[in-house]
Amino acid sequence: MGLEQGLGIIVFFALGAIVGYAAEFIPRLLIKSKKTAEKMMPFESGEDPVGTSRVRFRIQYYIFAVAFVTFDVVAAIAIPWAVGWNLIVWTPLLVLFGSMLLVIGYYAAKGELEWL
Amino acid sequence: MTGDFLSLASVVGLVSGNLILRLIAVAIVAFIVVSIGSLIEIYIERKFWARIMSRYGPTEVGRYGSLQLFADAIKFISKEVFTPELADRTIYDIVPVLAVATSFVVLVAIPFDYAVSSLFPSSFHPSSFVISNFDPSLLVAFGFFAMEPVLVLFGGWAGGSKYTLIGGFRSAAQLISYEIPLVLSFLSVVALTRSLNLFQIIEVQSASWPFLILELPAFVLFLIAMLAELERTPFDLTEADSELVAGWNTEYGGSKFLLVYLSEYIRAFAGSAIITCLFLGGWVGPAPIPGLVWIFAKTIVVFTVLVWIRAAYPRVRIDQMLNLGWKVLVPSSVVWLVLTPYVANFAVVHHLLTL
Amino acid sequence: MAYSEILFMFVAGVTIISALGVVVSKEIVRSAAYLILALVGVAAAFSLMDSLFMAMIQLLIYAGAVMVLFLFGVMLTRKEAPAKRRRLLSRTNLSYLILSVVLFFLVARSGLMDTSVLGGIPGPVSAIAPSLYTEFKGVLYALAGLLVTVGLGAIYIVKKEANEGKNA
Numbered sequence: 001m002g003l004e005q006g007l008g009i010i011v012f013f014a015l016g017a018i019v020g021y022a023a024e025f026i027p028r029l030l031i032k033s034k035k036t037a038e039k040m041m042p043f044e045s046g047e048d049p050v051g052t053s054r055v056r057f058r059i060q061y062y063i064f065a066v067a068f069v070t071f072d073v074v075a076a077i078a079i080p081w082a083v084g085w086n087l088i089v090w091t092p093l094l095v096l097f098g099s100m101l102l103v104i105g106y107y108a109a110k111g112e113l114e115w116l
Numbered sequence: 117m118t119g120d121f122l123s124l125a126s127v128v129g130l131v132s133g134n135l136i137l138r139l140i141a142v143a144i145v146a147f148i149v150v151s152i153g154s155l156i157e158i159y160i161e162r163k164f165w166a167r168i169m170s171r172y173g174p175t176e177v178g179r180y181g182s183l184q185l186f187a188d189a190i191k192f193i194s195k196e197v198f199t200p201e202l203a204d205r206t207i208y209d210i211v212p213v214l215a216v217a218t219s220f221v222v223l224v225a226i227p228f229d230y231a232v233s234s235l236f237p238s239s240f241h242p243s244s245f246v247i248s249n250f251d252p253s254l255l256v257a258f259g260f261f262a263m264e265p266v267l268v269l270f271g272g273w274a275g276g277s278k279y280t281l282i283g284g285f286r287s288a289a290q291l292i293s294y295e296i297p298l299v300l301s302f303l304s305v306v307a308l309t310r311s312l313n314l315f316q317i318i319e320v321q322s323a324s325w326p327f328l329i330l331e332l333p334a335f336v337l338f339l340i341a342m343l344a345e346l347e348r349t350p351f352d353l354t355e356a357d358s359e360l361v362a363g364w365n366t367e368y369g370g371s372k373f374l375l376v377y378l379s380e381y382i383r384a385f386a387g388s389a390i391i392t393c394l395f396l397g398g399w400v401g402p403a404p405i406p407g408l409v410w411i412f413a414k415t416i417v418v419f420t421v422l423v424w425i426r427a428a429y430p431r432v433r434i435d436q437m438l439n440l441g442w443k444v445l446v447p448s449s450v451v452w453l454v455l456t457p458y459v460a461n462f463a464v465v466h467h468l469l470t471l
Numbered sequence: 472m473a474y475s476e477i478l479f480m481f482v483a484g485v486t487i488i489s490a491l492g493v494v495v496s497k498e499i500v501r502s503a504a505y506l507i508l509a510l511v512g513v514a515a516a517f518s519l520m521d522s523l524f525m526a527m528i529q530l531l532i533y534a535g536a537v538m539v540l541f542l543f544g545v546m547l548t549r550k551e552a553p554a555k556r557r558r559l560l561s562r563t564n565l566s567y568l569i570l571s572v573v574l575f576f577l578v579a580r581s582g583l584m585d586t587s588v589l590g591g592i593p594g595p596v597s598a599i600a601p602s603l604y605t606e607f608k609g610v611l612y613a614l615a616g617l618l619v620t621v622g623l624g625a626i627y628i629v630k631k632e633a634n635e636g637k638n639a
Contacts, residue, residue: 003475004135005250006518006526008224011139015147016220020213020375023193027371033196040201042277043366049277058547059632061285064438065543066625068292070618071446072536075299076528077603077611078453079255082307084600085457092604092611097450099615103622108443110626207504252524252596259514259527262535266507269542273500281546292539299531312524312596 067107074100142247145232146223153412154381157419158185164420168427195370202276203367211271212368212375218267219379221260222386225253227315231399231408249315254306257314257390258299261345264383265291268364271376275367283363286434290351293441294344300449301337304456305394308463309471314390318398324469328395330459333452335395337445342387344441347380349426351437388418479519486512499545503538510534524596 042049074096081093159182166173174181199205227248265288272284305327306312309320321327328335344351365376392398392414399407432440463469489512492505510533517526604611 003519003521004139005224005247005253005256005523006515007135008139008142008247009221009256009518010515011136011143012146012221012224013217015140015143016217017213019147019220020216023371023375023378024197024209024213027193027195028197031194031196033198035198040198042200042202042275043279059629061289062543062547062629062632063625064289064292065540066621067442068296069532069536069540070621071296072299072532073614074618075296075303076532077614078300078303079306079312079528080596080600080603082303082453083310083312084597084604085307086310087597088600088604089608090454092608092615094454095612095615096618097454099619101447101450103619104442104446106623107626204498204500207500250523252527255524255527255531259530259535262531266535266538266542269539269546270500270504273542273546285543285546288539288543292536295535310597 063107067103070103071100138245139247142229142245143224146226146228147220149228149232149412150220150223150382150385153385153415154378155185156416157381157385160416160420161423165423165427168424189374192374193371197370197372200276200367204274204276207270207274208276208367209372211267211274212372212379215264215267215271215379216375216382218260218263219382219386222257222383223389224248225257225314226386226389226393227318227398228389228408228411230315231406231411234399234407246315250313252312253314254302254312254317254390257386258302261383261386262295264345265295271368272364275364277367279362279366280364283366287347287364290344290347290434290437290441293438294341294351294445297337297441297445297449298341298345300446300453301334301341302390302394304334304449304453305331307453307456308460308469314393314398318393318400320469320471321397322400324463326395326397330463330468331395331456333448334456337449337452338394339391340440341445341449342391343422343425344437346384346387346422348384348422350429350432352426352431384419384422385415388415388422391418475519479516482512482515482519486516500542503541503545506541507534507538510538524599 077096078093081088081090162184163173163181174184177183177187199208225248227246229248230246233245268287268291269284272280272282272287275281305317308327308331309317311317311320317327324330365373368376389411392411396414396418398414399411401407401410460469464471486509489505489508493502493509496502496505510529514526514529514534517523517529
């Protein structure tokens with residue numbers, strides 16, 4: 001049962017990729033590209049670029065990624081619960097949700113979820 | 117006459133007999149549906165939005181500007197293709213293609229194939245033609261939906277410009293902030309039907325009240341989260357023209373930009389179709405009009421509402437958006453998810469829901 | 472079914488090659504790109520083993536979420552100058568080796584015996600719920616503890632890194 005849908009996903013992906021590659025590479029065959037220095041430089045509103053383009057900025061954004069991963073795990077564990085909530089004890093899920101809300105509350109109180 | 121009929125039947129028989137041929141046929145059907153859908157979407161986006169703002173939108177090319185889209189597409193494709201000097205070539209080239217392919221895969225889970233095949237007489241469409249009727253079809257849709265932040269980060273990094281990198285981070289932060297409420301609010305529909313199969317969810321709805329009513333809070337939460345996932349106003353910070361040029365896809369030009377644009381509209385179409393299936397009953401509708409028309413029209417109506425929201429509301433600031441996502445949507449979707457089993461019991465007792 | 476086995480071999484090959492690419496590649500974001508290929512390969516292998524549910528969880532959690540975490544980490548903390556090459560026989564590499572040997576035996580052991588519904592029998596998703604929520608209740612409680620620890624620990628790391636950034 002899973003195999004058929006797995007193949008279906010592969011076929012859909014392949015069709016999308018073929019269309020995408022056709023749109024990207026057919027123009028490349030037909031149209032001559034003339035490279036100029038202005039065209040090849042990164043766009044910075046018409047100014048010449050300053051410094052490296054792989055800039056480092058605030059590490060604080062890392063918090064969002066950490067929160068996302070941990071809560072995504074909780075959401076994934078909630079999926080079997082949503083399918084079979086009538087068959088099981090709810091306590092582990094409630095504990096997980098509770099700790100998730102606790103972490104969010106802590107972040108909110110400390111002001112860590114601010115984007116500056 | 118009879119000969120033609122028979123040969124058509126034998127073609128259908130051949131296609132539904134061979135697994136790979138059948139999958140390719142379904143994929144092509146989905147591609148046609150999503151192409152027509154995206155064209156209608158872009159036209160609505162231009163014309164309807166313009167009318168709300170007392171503008172005309174495109175008028176010159178074709179009647180009522182209907183051929184403007186094709187003119188745009190030809191222009192995009194006929195532009196020269198180049199890679200900026202600082203870009204990481206391989207990743208830069210592959211991200212738009214992957215964006216289109218992953219957004220297209222989402223459609224494998226949406227029962228358009230059932231709606232299309234039910235147009236034909238039942239001798240023609242053995243139910244074996246349908247592939248979207250499988251167990252975790254909703255998860256397949258969201259698994260591929262969830263690939264977007266990674267692609268956005270790679271695309272923004274590979275462009276080799278400060279604008280694209282910062283735009284990529286903002287985009288990814290937005291997408292990941294709204295994915296948790298998105299998953300938790302669709303899970304409350306799952307908890308109502310106890311099924312991860314979109315097909316089955318629609319079938320339950322055909323015998324019950326539409327989940328728009330039974331699951332109104334989940335619908336509101338899902339709609340807001342979906343708006344943010346599709347990066348549409350009021351959450352189009354990633355494309356805030358006046359601040360960030362075009363966000364993570366600034367360095368993409370010509371046909372690559374066309375692909376990025378196309379993937380956004382495929383995602384918008386798939387998102388509207390998922391809302392339709394989860395809350396508005398999918399293909400269910402009064403009899404003489406076929407199911408395909410119902411599911412397609414509902415999807416377009418949902419998309420039109422999204423455009424309407426875009427026209428009516430100003431853009432939020434990024435800190436407001438993140439606050440809304442983490443401090444309002446996540447807790448309320450958790451609370452509603454835990455309450456849903458009680459709602460389900462209540463609905464079953466009062467015959468609002470037949471499982 | 473012969474062609475599904477061929478497909479499985481192909482997927483496994485791609486996964487292994489991209490796992491090598493993660494280690495060999497010099498550019499760290501390229502390594503991340505290979506890593507995502509490897510993770511998607513594992514998801515494809517799950518789906519070929521008739522467990523679409525596990526495949527999608529793999530996609531949602533690893534390829535979707537953990538990769539975002541890695542990319543945020545890599546892109547926000549990348550150093551300009553490449554660090555000097557680590558010697559092959561260092562204490563860190565030794566601990567990696569020991570860890571991977573332990574992991575290998577754990578995986579091999581779980582392959583020998585039938586653990587639970589989660590351990591491989593493809594079944595409906597509803598069959599997973601009783602197994603996960605009763606048999607593995609303890610794991611879930613441990614996970615809740617881990618979640619709180621990680622959530623609070625992240626703040627500490629970010630604070631430390633931000634201070635170092637200021638001093639540098």
